[in-house]
Amino acid sequence: MITGASAGIGRATARRFAARGDAVALIARGADGLEGAAREVREAGGEALAIVADTADHDRIDAAAGRAEDELGPIDVWVNVAFASVFAPFTEITPEEFRRATEVTYLGFVNGTRAALRRMLPRDHGVIVQVGSALAYRGIPLQSAYCGAKHAIQGFNESLRCELLHDRSGVQVTMVQMPAVNTPQFDWVLSRLSGHPQPVPPIYQPEIPADAILYAAEHPRRREYWVGVSTAATLLANAVIPGLLDRYLAWTGYESQQTTDVTHRDPPNLWRPADDEPGTDEGAHGSFDHRAIAHSPQLWASQHHGLLAAASALTAVGALAWARGRKATGRARRWSFEERSGEGMPPVRAIEVARAAWGLALLMAPAQVLRVLGGRGNRGAKAVARLLGARQLGQAAWSGLRPSREVLAGGAVTDLVHAGTVLALGAANGRWRRVALSDAGIALAWSLAGLRDSGRP
Numbered sequence: 483m484i485t486g487a488s489a490g491i492g493r494a495t496a497r498r499f500a501a502r503g504d505a506v507a508l509i510a511r512g513a514d515g516l517e518g519a520a521r522e523v524r525e526a527g528g529e530a531l532a533i534v535a536d537t538a539d540h541d542r543i544d545a546a547a548g549r550a551e552d553e554l555g556p557i558d559v560w561v562n563v564a565f566a567s568v569f570a571p572f573t574e575i576t577p578e579e580f581r582r583a584t585e586v587t588y589l590g591f592v593n594g595t596r597a598a599l600r601r602m603l604p605r606d607h608g609v610i611v612q613v614g615s616a617l618a619y620r621g622i623p624l625q626s627a628y629c630g631a632k633h634a635i636q637g638f639n640e641s642l643r644c645e646l647l648h649d650r651s652g653v654q655v656t657m658v659q660m661p662a663v664n665t666p667q668f669d670w671v672l673s674r675l676s677g678h679p680q681p682v683p684p685i686y687q688p689e690i691p692a693d694a695i696l697y698a699a700e701h702p703r704r705r706e707y708w709v710g711v712s713t714a715a716t717l718l719a720n721a722v723i724p725g726l727l728d729r730y731l732a733w734t735g736y737e738s739q740q741t742t743d744v745t746h747r748d749p750p751n752l753w754r755p756a757d758d759e760p761g762t763d764e765g766a767h768g769s770f771d772h773r774a775i776a777h778s779p780q781l782w783a784s785q786h787h788g789l790l791a792a793a794s795a796l797t798a799v800g801a802l803a804w805a806r807g808r809k810a811t812g813r814a815r816r817w818s819f820e821e822r823s824g825e826g827m828p829p830v831r832a833i834e835v836a837r838a839a840w841g842l843a844l845l846m847a848p849a850q851v852l853r854v855l856g857g858r859g860n861r862g863a864k865a866v867a868r869l870l871g872a873r874q875l876g877q878a879a880w881s882g883l884r885p886s887r888e889v890l891a892g893g894a895v896t897d898l899v900h901a902g903t904v905l906a907l908g909a910a911n912g913r914w915r916r917v918a919l920s921d922a923g924i925a926l927a928w929s930l931a932g933l934r935d936s937g938r939p
Contacts, residue, residue: 483507483550483557485537485594486564488515488757490665491613493522493766494692495561500528507531507550507557509543510564515757515764529554537564537590538582540597547597556605559699560598562591563613566752567628567667569739570674579672580627582752587631592638599653606652609702611695612639614659616713620720620727622682623735624675643705654702658694659717661686661710664774666764670748670756677740678747680770684712687774688766690781697785701849711780744769837878837928844871852917870900870921894932901925 484499486492488510499506500523508523510516513534520530531553535542551557566586568575595610602608617625618632636657643655662681665688673679686709694709708714719727746769748756757763767774843851848867877893901922909915 483509483547483560483594483598485509485543485562485590487519488512488755489519489764490563490667490766490768491660491663491688491691491695492561492563493519494688495563495695496523496528496530497526497766498689498692498696499559500524500526500530503527505529505531505554507533507546507554509533509535509537509546510755510757511536512751512755512757512762514760514762515755518763518765536586537562537593538585540589540593543590543593544597544600547601551601557598557601557608559609559611560594560602561611561613561695561699562594564590564594565628565631565667566671567625568672568674568752569624569679570672571624572626574674575627579752583627584631584634587628588634588638591635595638595642595655602653603651608653609699610653610655611698611702612655612657613691613695614639614657614706616659616661616716618657618659619717620724622731622739624739640705656698656702656704657706658691658698659706659708659713660691660694661713663688663691664768664770665766666748666757666768667751668768668770669744669746669764670751672750672752675740677742678744678769680739680741680744682712682735682738683773684710685770685774686710686778687771687776689776690778694781694785701785708784709781710778714780714784837874837881840924841871841874841876841878844868844874846871873900890932894929897925897929897932901929 484492484496484506487496487506487508489512492508492510493515496506496508496519506523506528508516508519508530510519511534516532516534520532523530531550533546533549535546537543547557564586566583568579568583591612595612598608598610602610612635614635615628615632617629618636621629621633639655639657646653646655662683662685664681664685668679668681671679691709694707698704698707708717748762748764750756844867848864848871852863852867873896877896881889881893904918904925905922907918909918
């Protein structure tokens, strides 16, 4: 279920879900834009249901959710995207305009979330993805209504997440904070600026946020995701130097949000949809294709921060071990066996590095590790993976801090017990046989290495 699905991020996201073969319910006000989105969903391999509704109207959104379940089945994922905005100084926005932007953007998310929870909570299953913005943390000039609504969504989502955690609910919520995106909103937003409204550069194509939303829906346990270097930089700067950022945006914020390069304008969509009449469908992209970025290495890094942390830790531990090995060359070691001249890092050091890296990977990225090993990253499996990761880290630290024959031999025995335990689990549950064999193989390899280095046969 996707709100704001007729254009921009919502439309690009619908295509991403459709490519998986999903049934996608599309909600928006514009009939022509909705029909274009539904056509793209079908072309991508999904099943589409287009529903004309205003997210500010709770009864209409609840009815749309009911219709979607009647025609497509239970709602597994709900994505809140729809919004409305006004580009103008606060004093030039009328109370009616400000209220309308708030009702669509903030209360639209509240209404969508309420409709989703009404159906997900009894099943104890489902994911709600709130599409946020860097402006949920950092207000900028000329967008007071939008910034206020996004801040409200942030607080609402955090409160709801705490309640779901307290109730131990199987329903999960996550938020994806977006950068500036090339969407049609800048062509049809109500504006009182002298130039054409534009997203603050750098500008990203909507397919990048769509990829992030799909990933968040598949990995909802993280509370939020940041998309784009500009989002990360803005949020970090606002956490450290908010006052300086106030002055910087006062100096640059007016000019950076308008341009004379684009002249195409549609009727403002605050009160009526701009893509309702035949021939008004704008698609997912706005007028800034010539300046928009189509790739984001930061997004990949954000989605795989656990693996990156493990790789960084591996590099750091390896560097530390190399430095310690260099320092100890030609001198007696704390343990009785000696470093072999000319062969670099001794075997026990390599084992410590590998074990620490493996433990970090299990702790910080259990779902990815389980997928690589051929298993499924459900809640129970990830909890077990984190427990095993903590054990590996503890053993690596103990071997590194108190290296001796006894410690290595004890670790080897622990690895043998570990291997036997996971093999027994794999035998009892065929779904985890492949994971059990892989993990037992790793534990056996470390056990044999530990026995060898301890001098035991």
